[in-house]
Amino acid sequence: MGTRIKLLVGTMTGTAELVAQEVQQTLEAAGHDAEVLMMDTVGIDVFSRGGVFIVCTSTHGYGDIPDNAFEFFENLEQRRPPLNNVTYGVIALGDGTYGDNFCKAGDRFDALLTELGARRAGEPLRHDANSGDVPEEAAIQWVTAWADEHLAS
Ligand SMILES: Cc1cc2nc3c(=O)[nH]c(=O)nc-3n(C[C@H](O)[C@H](O)[C@H](O)COP(=O)(O)O)c2cc1C
Numbered sequence: 001m002g003t004r005i006k007l008l009v010g011t012m013t014g015t016a017e018l019v020a021q022e023v024q025q026t027l028e029a030a031g032h033d034a035e036v037l038m039m040d041t042v043g044i045d046v047f048s049r050g051g052v053f054i055v056c057t058s059t060h061g062y063g064d065i066p067d068n069a070f071e072f073f074e075n076l077e078q079r080r081p082p083l084n085n086v087t088y089g090v091i092a093l094g095d096g097t098y099g100d101n102f103c104k105a106g107d108r109f110d111a112l113l114t115e116l117g118a119r120r121a122g123e124p125l126r127h128d129a130n131s132g133d134v135p136e137e138a139a140i141q142w143v144t145a146w147a148d149e150h151l152a153s
Contacts, residue, residue, distance in 0.1 A: 002032035010057030010069030050085025063104030090124035
């Protein structure tokens with residue numbers, strides 16, 4: 001029996017959503033049950049029963065959380081629910097030309113979830129749009145290894 005994984009998406013121009021859909025298909029092909037959720041369609045109670053999550057978010061402005069994920073992030077930051085039964089991975093999309101703000105939204109989610117007691121599985125994927133690598137391909141490669149290592153098959 002596979003694992004149930006919720007993919008939480010933050011995006012401005014759709015790339016992170018596309019990436020999450022490819023990741024969902026990869027996880028399902030490996031026998032897991034994955035669901036893509038845009039962060040403006042769920043409340044932070046999505047974490048209330050714990051489980052396995054992947055935060056898949058781009059960064060906009062100068063190190064900012066995408067608009068559709070902003071309220072979700074802010075609610076977590078303010079209400080600070082204990083997330084001790086949450087395991088998560090991070091797929092951060094960004095652009096290396098933003099220097100210190102490279103993948104900052106992914107980093108901010110990562111830091112906040114850890115602060116709230118969640119356990120990160122593996123290193124985040126940090127995709128650089130300036131590298132020429134196709135984000136969906138990088139994410140499929142990353143999640144294949146991630147699932148092998150961290151999920152019960
Ligand atoms: C106006 C604008 C601002 C951006 N700011 C950042 C940034 O501060 N840091 C970063 O790493 N990437 C930044 N990016 C790059 C995006 O995060 C990257 O292109 C990502 O793949 C877009 O994904 P999305 O379509 O899901 O929003 C910015 C892109 C745009 C267009």
